[in-house]
Amino acid sequence: MQAFSQVVSLGWRCQTVWQARRYFGRAFCPTSIFDWQITPAEAVVEYFDRDFVGLLDRDDLFRPEDGWVTNRKFGTRHPHEFSNGLQDGYATARSRHDYLCDKLCAIIGGAEPTLFVAQAKDPETFHSEISFRISRRNPRLKYRLLVVPDVPIGSGADAWKGDDDHWDRHFSEFAVRHDAGLQSPNTVTKNLGTIRYQMRRFANHVVKAKF
DSSP states (O other), X not given: OEEESEEEEOOSSHHHHHHHHHHHOGGGOOOOTTSSSBOOHHHHHHHHHTTTOSSSOGGXXXXXXXSOEEETTTOOXXXXXXXXXXXXXXXXXHHHHHHHHHHHHHHHTSOSOEEEEEEESSHHHHHHHHHXXXXXXXXXXXXXXXXXXXXXXXXXXXXXXXXXXXXXXXXXXXXXXXTSXXXXXXXXXXXXXXHHHHHHHHHHHHHHTOO
16 A cells, blocks of 8 residues: 555545545645636646646636636636635635645645545546656656546535545555655755745746736
8 A cells, every 4th residue: 555645636626635635634635726626637737837827817717697707718617716706806816826826836846755636537648647747847756646537426415525435445545644755744845845936936927027
């Protein structure tokens, strides 16, 4: 059984992080940008390819009548971030979005053994595309990408949580523990990962003259 220091969701919806925290425990599942938004597989790829920058620009967002805020450019939907409405809630939502993007980039750029988990309608394609991008960002990271086949959600108030048995079968070969990394908890490495990412992000803004 493989053991990891943390389990991180890569989407595509809330069900993934809910099931990860149910099975492994909340303490082992740091928050990710993909936890509470609905992110199609193609959009997850865009997040990586765009260095997690510019994915929630105001001009790309609209809110259908009685619907969730939606990104017309990338197809993401945001049922949780805009409780105050699109106009009044954008600044807060954008700040939270960018913070979580930075946090995920620090995790990928760090040294903690990580189990990334996602749902996808085409697990093999998603696994190939995303594992390549994770390894390209940090060739030294010890990780596994578990892609659980997406299954239809049933009816009922809790249907969004998914089928526990379905998830348990996929999670059963993995474990989490605080000593899974050589230096867990590796706060120094995580902070360095954050600093490196922020430096790249700042350089990108300078080049584009956009802050």
